[in-house]
Amino acid sequence: MNDQNPNSFARVLRKIDVISSADYAAHRNRLAKRIQRLRQRERFARCILIGLGVLAMGSLLVVMGLERLTRTWTTTEPFRSITEVVHVVFAISWLLFPLLLTIYLLRHLPNWWIASQSHQEGLLQEIADSKQRGEGSNSQTALDREVDTRPPESRSL
């Protein structure tokens, strides 16, 4: 078990296969379905939020219109009470819209923000630059180190 040369121990460790192919296939299917469901749920939630936002905006416009109509046309008692109702709906929609917008932004803004972090852009640019520079030479950068992504049992040593 030499720390510098772990191959002999690794060889022993990889000697046993603990994954049956049928179970593994079932697991992958289940995983694919779960991720698919998550994606659908996320899209659905996004649609609902956008829909509610649009609805709030729409109702706001309608209410504003109604409010204007009632203000101009009503002088009698029943219409005045409608105006009060309209004012309440108007106020609720004013509250609802920024609330939904805030929830949506809080949920998604961190992801957008981080995904578009300039340091990632910078690193991608750095890779592109190092690629261009390295094309003529044999020098290996730290980025070129190989990462073995094969499952343990299928690695040859």
Add this chain to the structure above:
Amino acid sequence: MTENSTLNRQQLFILVTRATRNDERALEELIDLFDKRLLHFVRRMIPDPNLAYDIVQESWVCVYRTLPRLREPHAFPSWLFRIARGKIALHYRSHGLRHEVELDAEVLDASDDEERLSADQAADVHRALSKLSLAHREILLLRFMEDFSMEEIASTLDIAVGSAKSRLHFAKRALREILVRQERGTP
């Protein structure tokens, strides 16, 4: 190493970066590349195979949810194993520590003479490994099975590199002692 199954760090970086930007195909590729490795690791830490599958699934779901927040795409492998490790720890915390893994393993064909290691020897090592504490077992698996560097191990286990080195040293010593005891036939 075949071309399809290995990635250089640059390719991995690009793949992970694509995945952080909600590229569905990139995430699928990452799952293809790392799922079996993760399963091997978890399977050796958790006695129940079904539970091991569940933990791997939970880990990937967590990856899906938090990947856009991963700041260092290079660190994806150790980050992934850290998530799985967290799920394992959570399981042991909620169910009490019972960490002997009974591997209902199918021993692979040991006809490869070059390796000079019989299936029996492999089974002995696995039996010894299952008797180790979780901390020792996980560090040995990460170092020898996953080929993680000491820095990656330290990042996965959330400890200092020096601590990782010393833990690895003690883990090897503990394993050696168990193997010797097994050879002598003493419990």
